[in-house]
Amino acid sequence: MSVTEQPQTQPDMTPPTPGWHHARSAAIRLVSGYGYVILGMAATVIIGTLLSPYFLTSNNLRNILLTASIVSVLAVGQFLVIVTRGIDLSVGAVAAMSTVIAAALLREGMPWGLVAIIALASCTVVGLANGLSWVYAGITPFIATLGMLSIVQGLAYIIQGPALIMITNQDFLNFFNGKVLGVQNQVIFFIAVTLLFAFIMRFTTFGRQLYAIGGNPEAARLSGLPVRRNLLAAYSLSGLLAGLAGLMLAAQLTQGSSILGAGYELDAIAAAVVGGASLYGGTGNPITAVLGGLLIGIISNIMNLRNIAAQPQLIIQGALILIAVYLTSGGASRLGRYVRTQIARRRRSTPPTPPSEDDSSIAARQPTA
Amino acid sequence: MPTESTVSANAIAAQPPVQLRSIGRVFPGVRALDGVDLQLRAGECHGLLGQNGAGKSTLVKILSGADEPDCGVIEVDGVAVRLSNPADAHAAGIYTIFQELSLVASLTVAENIYLSDLPRQRGLVSWGRMRRQASEALRSLGFQIDADRRVGTLPVAEQQAVEIAKAVHHRVRVLLLDEPTATLPRPDVSKLFDTLRRLKASGVAVLYISHRMDEVFEICDRLTVLRDGRRVTTRPISELSEDDAVRAMVGDRLMTGLVGQHGSGRRRRINTGAARQDSEPILEARNLSDGELLEGVSVRIAPGEAVAVAGLVGSGQSQLAACLFGSRPHTSGEILVDGQPLDLRSPQDAIRAGIGLVPEDRKTQGLVLDMTLTPNISMASMGRVARAGLLSGRREQRLAETMIDRLGVYPRRTDMKAANFSGGNQQKLVFAKWLAARARLLLFSEPTRGVDVAAKEGIYDAIGEFLREGGSALILSSEIDEALMCDRIYVLARGRNAGEFNHDAVDPDQLLARLR
Numbered sequence: 001m002s003v004t005e006q007p008q009t010q011p012d013m014t015p016p017t018p019g020w021h022h023a024r025s026a027a028i029r030l031v032s033g034y035g036y037v038i039l040g041m042a043a044t045v046i047i048g049t050l051l052s053p054y055f056l057t058s059n060n061l062r063n064i065l066l067t068a069s070i071v072s073v074l075a076v077g078q079f080l081v082i083v084t085r086g087i088d089l090s091v092g093a094v095a096a097m098s099t100v101i102a103a104a105l106l107r108e109g110m111p112w113g114l115v116a117i118i119a120l121a122s123c124t125v126v127g128l129a130n131g132l133s134w135v136y137a138g139i140t141p142f143i144a145t146l147g148m149l150s151i152v153q154g155l156a157y158i159i160q161g162p163a164l165i166m167i168t169n170q171d172f173l174n175f176f177n178g179k180v181l182g183v184q185n186q187v188i189f190f191i192a193v194t195l196l197f198a199f200i201m202r203f204t205t206f207g208r209q210l211y212a213i214g215g216n217p218e219a220a221r222l223s224g225l226p227v228r229r230n231l232l233a234a235y236s237l238s239g240l241l242a243g244l245a246g247l248m249l250a251a252q253l254t255q256g257s258s259i260l261g262a263g264y265e266l267d268a269i270a271a272a273v274v275g276g277a278s279l280y281g282g283t284g285n286p287i288t289a290v291l292g293g294l295l296i297g298i299i300s301n302i303m304n305l306r307n308i309a310a311q312p313q314l315i316i317q318g319a320l321i322l323i324a325v326y327l328t329s330g331g332a333s334r335l336g337r338y339v340r341t342q343i344a345r346r347r348r349s350t351p352p353t354p355p356s357e358d359d360s361s362i363a364a365r366q367p368t369a
Numbered sequence: 370m371p372t373e374s375t376v377s378a379n380a381i382a383a384q385p386p387v388q389l390r391s392i393g394r395v396f397p398g399v400r401a402l403d404g405v406d407l408q409l410r411a412g413e414c415h416g417l418l419g420q421n422g423a424g425k426s427t428l429v430k431i432l433s434g435a436d437e438p439d440c441g442v443i444e445v446d447g448v449a450v451r452l453s454n455p456a457d458a459h460a461a462g463i464y465t466i467f468q469e470l471s472l473v474a475s476l477t478v479a480e481n482i483y484l485s486d487l488p489r490q491r492g493l494v495s496w497g498r499m500r501r502q503a504s505e506a507l508r509s510l511g512f513q514i515d516a517d518r519r520v521g522t523l524p525v526a527e528q529q530a531v532e533i534a535k536a537v538h539h540r541v542r543v544l545l546l547d548e549p550t551a552t553l554p555r556p557d558v559s560k561l562f563d564t565l566r567r568l569k570a571s572g573v574a575v576l577y578i579s580h581r582m583d584e585v586f587e588i589c590d591r592l593t594v595l596r597d598g599r600r601v602t603t604r605p606i607s608e609l610s611e612d613d614a615v616r617a618m619v620g621d622r623l624m625t626g627l628v629g630q631h632g633s634g635r636r637r638r639i640n641t642g643a644a645r646q647d648s649e650p651i652l653e654a655r656n657l658s659d660g661e662l663l664e665g666v667s668v669r670i671a672p673g674e675a676v677a678v679a680g681l682v683g684s685g686q687s688q689l690a691a692c693l694f695g696s697r698p699h700t701s702g703e704i705l706v707d708g709q710p711l712d713l714r715s716p717q718d719a720i721r722a723g724i725g726l727v728p729e730d731r732k733t734q735g736l737v738l739d740m741t742l743t744p745n746i747s748m749a750s751m752g753r754v755a756r757a758g759l760l761s762g763r764r765e766q767r768l769a770e771t772m773i774d775r776l777g778v779y780p781r782r783t784d785m786k787a788a789n790f791s792g793g794n795q796q797k798l799v800f801a802k803w804l805a806a807r808a809r810l811l812l813f814s815e816p817t818r819g820v821d822v823a824a825k826e827g828i829y830d831a832i833g834e835f836l837r838e839g840g841s842a843l844i845l846s847s848e849i850d851e852a853l854m855c856d857r858i859y860v861l862a863r864g865r866n867a868g869e870f871n872h873d874a875v876d877p878d879q880l881l882a883r884l885r
Binding site: 223 | 749751
């Protein structure tokens, strides 16, 4: 009991040693920010290079980016909703609706710019409707957007009519699927969208408020934040980005069809979650959400290069998502702690007695020394 | 040891049901428990005292199987055991009544008591028997509760009784109670104590954890004081005065500052400045009702004044705070700010009028725990650190640092998550949020609930400072001592005004009489 009290110390806090603490918090920031996704990517790239000589060619890398671009745009939108503790299951259907709206209007000879604006606006309205059902009707996002998925799918069928619609408007195709200085426009789109929203989340009051709402909606409301307005904006933006993804998809396939985009919502959710966004809200960022999608894309690319059949690919992909989410949702630190205590226990108990861990109910713990 | 002679020979002969030997537990940066010994004897109520961060909750977690020690031995009946989960603790006869009760609100009283082993006859649940047994069990604890009622509809005191009955049904031998009276009105406290005495008489060992000195001295036989994770003393209650216990809790260094306010002559005042009673009240509520609990409540706060709304827990203080802050709609009555009627529909309206709310539960209502200190402080004043929607990191950082210095937040780290600050410092963060938003009137709902003695002082000082600088405060509290420190005291009883006192003219007995 003879501890000399330091005058600075408040009685309710034991001061941590500063140096150690800083090293630790730096490490935590690395792991909880971009660090582990980048580590995961690096590991995957190394494995890919070892497994296939074709992997690191510029052709293949361009291929990976191009394949990932549509899901990446969706992932950014999904992230905006997930960060508020929500989810948007309608994005795949909304993207499909976007393709048929664009194709149908282009067939009527409408100028492509106007077509794009109309398609994006309609998708934004769908997103807004999702937001309204959650904010004002109190329907949980999962159900609200599930219902919307079905409604939008039906709408897309009706707009499309009996058969899918081919797109022949060269300007439209050039804009959404052309190249500028040798770079695919789709890649430019997804990088621009990612950076724009990364900026918004990091540097604007809107982004900050989305994090706060997801982190603690009650505290956000009691701090006077415009919670409802922000939620409506988040869902609307998710709709808007789904619309953009739809236009990219339509240009890529030169068609509008109501069956496109099915399952994209799950890819987008997986990307955001592998990228470290918690479904409990308040964490993650658009860049890691996109990196999460890229990581999944690279892995499936490697499997394609190794000629692994589609069915086992699905299984491997699912397992990887589960592992990634386990590690990012605190599993890594739990594992680390478990390993540390096992080592410590072994070290402590080797001299006197071997560990008696096998006796489950009454395993005596030897006191130290 | 002369002290042991007070305990019956029977208890000495038997092994103590629980014995902790040099328990240690380290968290990153904190040694939460350091070589703690504790012996719980059958038929004894053992008090556990300590400030926030002394290690009480860690100890409770370890005993209830929610956490495991890094070193040391837990013995049950003299045999070393591992309590790696609550089931292990239950198997050893150790049950814990947490502040957050662990009952299923949507099930009935009887179902909750027999949840894990519903009485059955020929494979079917025998509801009649279960109901009878449940009522009987509760009656033997001194409670008359309808066994068919849903637990969610019961008052907290009766929910506690249900939880105790559940423990008794499972042959509890050691009962831990973590701050059981934090949310109980006084008459219910004595009822709880009757129950505990019955349990003691039947040979149960009780570990009673509380901030409230008078309760510990009323119910406990022995007392252990923890400080900074170490055991300072364990003694029979008869050998210890309340002063000794406080001294042991805070350490001698802090004593001189704290004891002055107790007992000695004049009562202390939070507000050292002068209220401008004659000027227009900064906030006035007339005949406010919320359609549920509040009925025709009127309060008035002058600029620079510290006003209390005192009442037992559940008298409507938190509802009143919410109505005045616009986060709860009022059905009738009017609210005036600076003499002008204000249409108060949302917290945003209140904040615009210069009102801030320091809520009862800072963790769920005041802070975003996963965010660091800086964004928590600027949360209600983003307009001040942003231009055209763009946040200025530099301006935000400067604001946070100013607030840290002003309120003495510890540790001085703007990059630490709000979750990792202690209770008292978290309260300061919420306070800082409103100072940053330049609030003129702060509504404090139970400002010192769950914080330790020293942090309490820090909060009173901060309120005093805020008043000196021209702010006004409305303190809604169920701690009567706290209310008595204000310039004016309204008494709230069952959602209605029940009296108004001036600081200097208050008769504590009269005030207490109005509470019910």
